[in-house]
Amino acid sequence: MVGALILGAVVTADVTGAAAASDPDGAVERHRDASLVRTDKGAVRGTVTRTARVFQGIPYAAPPTGHRRWAAPTPATGWDGVRDATKPGIACPQAGLLPPVGPASDDEDCLFVNVTAPRNASSGSRPVMVHLHGGDHTDGEGAMHGAERLAARGDVVVVTVNYRLGALGYLAHPDLETRGESGNYGFLDQQAALRWVRRNATAFGGDPGNVTLFGQSAGGYSTCAHLVAPSSAGLFHRVILQSAPCTADMGRRDRESALTQGVATAAGIEREHGPDDWRTALPGHLVNPFGTGPEYTPAYGGRLLPHTPQEAFATGRFNQVPVLQGINRHEERGRVYGLELAKKAATGDPDARIDQADHYARLREEFGEEKAPLIAERYPVSAYDGSPALALAAALTDGNWARHSVDTGRALSAHVPTYAYEFADDDAPWYADPNYRKPDFDVGAAHTFELPYLFELEAYASLTTTQRGLAHRMIRIWSDFARTGRASWKPTTPVAPNVQSLASGPGGIRPVDFAEDHRYGFWRTLR
Incomplete structure (x- = not known):
């Protein structure tokens, strides 16, 4: 393998x-x-580059196969000799129909971490940054996020993690409850990886007493769950949330809904793939293509996650560590382009576009019949160069992301040092694959588009010289926060978001009136 x-x-x-x-x-x-490091399970040999030491495919838990499927992770088995850590481990099972999000895989032996350290970090005690990848809890892998630039320029040790996805990671079902609380296996994998970091960080030149947990989108919502999980206490010391405002509904399920969803999903698996017990179905039958099928997120309401982030932040009952959190200025433009592509496919018309009827129909679907006309009036197409797509994306970004980002920052800042940012590089790189054509409208700083500024990702086009300058500054911000728990601008307070805009070019990093720009006051009136 x-x-x-x-x-x-x-x-x-x-x-x-x-x-x-x-x-x-x-x-x-x-x-x-x-290139040689001894972990608690045995020695590994990685790769030494000009700037970094990279160790890939290190098991942090036993393969979740056989009787270990539908169960919390168990310790990995040790090995004799030296294990080759020069190649990534297999990604967890996923459909892989959208390559920029994750590769196709049907191999459940997938619980691996990858460690990237500065070349001179064989000794010392550097901050450790543990990254949880995004991908809707259905796609993605740690190894996609190359961390040499972040490790070398930030002088930090970076750990990226594979965790179980789709039904294999997040299906809750009454038939599984006899083995413990079901539905959060991917989350438990992440805890196991954090415990691996605590045992092994020193061997790679990292400080197990200074661990920053950070993630984007699904990985960020997982990080929100760790903030409120009693059993995650002490496993990290700072948190960075990228495009994952913890108080948003999209980042969680309640336990009852998760169990109901799981029963329906299990029945569907048996109906579609035959009479065999769904619990022993092939891995490929237990995952779904990105953006389709059941919504998988951490399930709240049981012993593992007894309180939602809203409840925990309101009472102070969470793992109180400094937080850096933010969103992208044009989060929803990518999803709106996806709606446009779906329309092209459904109509067979390659020139189909999001029109005003589509714009209003989506507002009704997202926010309801009563609120839709108020939102359409506040976000008229005429204010967006006559583009229904841009008007819709602005409303969805502000309603689904920005208002929750303000709420999250305010709630956290009542208890812990909290810093807020907005990634706002209007000309962020598009995908490298020529098969993914740009839309006719400007995508700007859409969801995921900050990632190539922090990581080496093959899915995106190369950064320009100016964008590389922003990347270096963002790496400094992220790594300095990991080192000190502070950013260089004013922290958020319960009454003032104090958001820093991150964009390339002169004056690109500056304070902005985030609440005003994203019409926070208007959205508060709609609650």
Whole structure:
């Protein structure tokens, strides 16, 4: 299996001896040492680049197969010799029909972490940043997020995580309750990865007493869950939330709804794929393409997650650590383009566009018959260069994201140091694959588009020289926060969001009136 090759001790000794014989000054030996780390389960050999040391495909838990499916993760088995950590481990099962989001996989042996450290971090005690990938809790993998630039420029140790997805990670069902609380297996995987970090960070030059948990979208909503989970206490010391305002409804399910959803999903699996027990279905029958099928998020209301973020923040009953949180200025433009593509496919018309009727129908669907006319009046198409798509995206961004970002910051700031940002680079890179054509309207700083500024991602076009400057500044902001728990601008307060705009070019990083720009006062009147 990729990322799981075991090298024998005899071979290792032979290579070492040969290197020493041909390199009397010891340069190869020093290079070999930099690529070798001993974890609590055995030694791993990674890759040393010009700026970083990269270790991939390290198991942090046993494969969740057989009797371990539908159960909390169990410890990984140790190994003899040196394990090859130069290639990623397999991604968790997912359909993979949208390659920028995640690769296709049907292999459940997928619970791996990847560690990237500065090249000189074999010793020392650097901040550790643990990243949870996005992808709707149905797609994605840790290895997609190359972290060499973040690790080297930020002088931090970065850990990216695979966790169970789709039904395998988040299906709750009464038949599974005899084995413990069902429906949050992916979340439990993340906890196991954080415990692995606590045991092993020092070996990679990291400080287990200074761990920042951060995630984008689904990974950010998972981070919200860790903020309020009693059993996650002490596993991290700072939090960064990217496009995941914790108080939004979209980031969670209540336990009763999750169980009802699980019963329906299980019945559908048996109906579609035959009479066999759904619990033993093939992995491919337990995942669905990105953006389709059941909504999978952490389920609240049981022992693991007894309180929602709204409840926990209101009472102060959460894991109180400093928080950096924000959204992208044009979050919903990407989804609106997806609606446009769906219209093209449904009509067979390659020139189909989102029109004013589509704009109003989506407002009714999202916000209800009573509120839709008020929102349409507040976001007239005429104010957006006559573009129904841009008018719809602005309303959806402000109603679904911005108001909750303000609420989240205010609620958190009553208890912990909280800093707010808005990623606002209007010309952020589009996808690299030529099959993904840009829409006719400007996509701007849409959902996920901040990621190539922090990570190396093959799915996106290259950054320009100016954008690389913003990337360096964002890495400094993220890593400084991981190091100190502070940002360079005023923190949020219960009455003032104090949001910093992050964009490229002169004056691109500056304070903005986020609440005014996103019509927060208007949305408060609609509650």
